[in-house]
Amino acid sequence: MPGGIILARLRGAYVVLQRPALRVPFRIDLASSDARGWTHVDRVTVFSPATTANMGPGFDCIGMAFEMWNELTVERGDFHVTIEGEGEGAAELPEDSRNLVVTGVEAAFRAVEKELPPLRYTCKNEVPHGRGLGSSSAAIAAGLIAGSALADAKLSIEQIVSLAADLEGHPDNVAPAIYGGCTIGVHDGGQWIINSVPVPDDLSAVVFIPDLLTNTHESRARLPERIPRSDAVYNIGRAALLVSAMHNSRFDLLKQATQDRLHQPLRGQAFPALNRLIEAALSGGAHGAFLSGAGPTVMALTTGKEVTVSYEMAEAARLSQVPGKPAILKPAMRGTYVAETA
Numbered sequence: 001m002p003g004g005i006i007l008a009r010l011r012g013a014y015v016v017l018q019r020p021a022l023r024v025p026f027r028i029d030l031a032s033s034d035a036r037g038w039t040h041v042d043r044v045t046v047f048s049p050a051t052t053a054n055m056g057p058g059f060d061c062i063g064m065a066f067e068m069w070n071e072l073t074v075e076r077g078d079f080h081v082t083i084e085g086e087g088e089g090a091a092e093l094p095e096d097s098r099n100l101v102v103t104g105v106e107a108a109f110r111a112v113e114k115e116l117p118p119l120r121y122t123c124k125n126e127v128p129h130g131r132g133l134g135s136s137s138a139a140i141a142a143g144l145i146a147g148s149a150l151a152d153a154k155l156s157i158e159q160i161v162s163l164a165a166d167l168e169g170h171p172d173n174v175a176p177a178i179y180g181g182c183t184i185g186v187h188d189g190g191q192w193i194i195n196s197v198p199v200p201d202d203l204s205a206v207v208f209i210p211d212l213l214t215n216t217h218e219s220r221a222r223l224p225e226r227i228p229r230s231d232a233v234y235n236i237g238r239a240a241l242l243v244s245a246m247h248n249s250r251f252d253l254l255k256q257a258t259q260d261r262l263h264q265p266l267r268g269q270a271f272p273a274l275n276r277l278i279e280a281a282l283s284g285g286a287h288g289a290f291l292s293g294a295g296p297t298v299m300a301l302t303t304g305k306e307v308t309v310s311y312e313m314a315e316a317a318r319l320s321q322v323p324g325k326p327a328i329l330k331p332a333m334r335g336t337y338v339a340e341t342a
Contacts, residue, residue: 041341043075044149048142048336049180050127050329051134052205052299053172056258056290057238062197063172064182065332066205068133071124071339072101072142074150081121092129092213099123100136104143105150107163112153119150130213132293137173140164141336145178149338158194165192173293180335182246199331200249202303206286208277208313210296210324219294222266231261254288254301264291271296273320277313284312296322 050068054060081095081102093099101121109116127135141164148155155163157178164174171185175194182197242257244250268274274291277298281289285305292299300309310326317324 041149041152043073043340043342044146044338045071045073045340046142046146046149046336047071047339048138048145048177049134049332051137051173051176052132052297053134053293054260054263054290055242055299056260056264056288057235057262058172058184058242059235059260059262060170060172061186062182062184062239062242063134063176064199065176065180065335066133066329067332068126068327068329069332070127070135070138070142072139072146073122074101074105074143074146075120076117076150077120079118079120081123083123083125093123093125100139101143101146103167104140104145104164105147106143107140107167108144108147108153108155108160109151111155111159111163112151114151114153117150128209128297130215131209132214132291132295132297133207133209134173134177134293136216137164137168137177138336140167141174141177145336145338149341161194162192176335178335180333181331184243197243198247199333200246200251200303203251203331204302204306205329205331206281206300206302206306206309206313206326207292207329208298208310208317208324208326210271210273210317210322212271212296212322212324214271214294214296216294219267219270222270223263224266227262234259234261251287251301251303255282256288258288258290258301260290267291267295273317273322274298276316276320280312280316281309284309 047069049065051063051065053063055062081099083093083095106116127133127138129135144160144164161175161178165171168174171192175183175185182199183194185192185194238257238259241253245253245257278289281300286300286302286309289300302309306328310328314326
């Protein structure tokens with residue numbers, strides 16, 4: 001895991017500890033000009049972060065990256081996909097061309113019209129699969145950036161985000177996965193438009209990650225094609241309030257700014273513990289709480305009392321007979337990056 005944040009177990013909860021930054025022989029940020037041109041690369045290692053999407057009212061457009069990382073190494077050689085045994089999702093992810101890291105690499109080569117060579121993929125995952133923390137976006141982002149290095153594609157960060165959003169169908173996870181921080185993304189009919197939202201320095205998040213899988217496609221299929229005007233106004237106002245509250249560090253507004261009528265009520269029908277977990281987070285001292293992505297993970301935004309919030313959420317889950325684990329995370333202000341090439 002990249003330096004800066006680790007999770008340690010304390011009284012049944014995961015809490016944030018600091019550690020020295022990871023030392024690697026080669027590291028670049030994708031946003032820098034040097035990131036868009038590699039000489040011949042035979043092996044590349046990439047880190048990509050967890051993300052939350054929607055953040056309550058920002059359905060399909062607002063998301064944020066967090067310090068929980070997947071590591072992908074791609075090297076030239078006979079095709080093989082390996083999910084490390086100690087990583088998240090080892091028993092759940094396909095070890096063949098259906099894996100989204102392969103999809104991302106293929107998309108990068110296709111974008112520059114180069115033939116895909118035989119490649120070997122090794123994944124070490126911290127982001128849990130199918131829990132609402134952006135595992136698919138982390139895989140796509142890592143694959144695209146690894147593929148760009150191997151293909152010497154010279155793709156800009158804007159091109160990579162556009163490719164990723166096209167693969168996902170929406171930018172709320174992939175944009176923060178690539179840029180880091182908090183982002184808003186929209187499509188104007190011809191292109192994806194991404195902009196950043198300032199993240200207060202003292203903001204943290206507490207998540208409760210159930211031991212349940214959510215099928216995002218099935219979850220989206222439950223949502224109606226049309227909604228009442230009053231619900232549209234409700235969400236528009238709160239999405240705007242969320243951006244304003246983040247920009248101005250108005251944590252007192254986050255309870256209202258993370259409320260939703262568009263997707264959470266229907267998704268909550270498939271996960272009855274949702275409202276109980278949100279209420280527990282708020283009673284423990286969180287500023288706001290919401291379903292992370294399609295769930296079932298519930299996220300609470302905090303500026304203190306993280307261990308208390310973590311305990312309250314875990315206790316609410318226990319009383320609701322929902323197995324899982326809490327974690328305390330910091331926003332990741334950098335997105336997917338190349339850690340090493342050879």
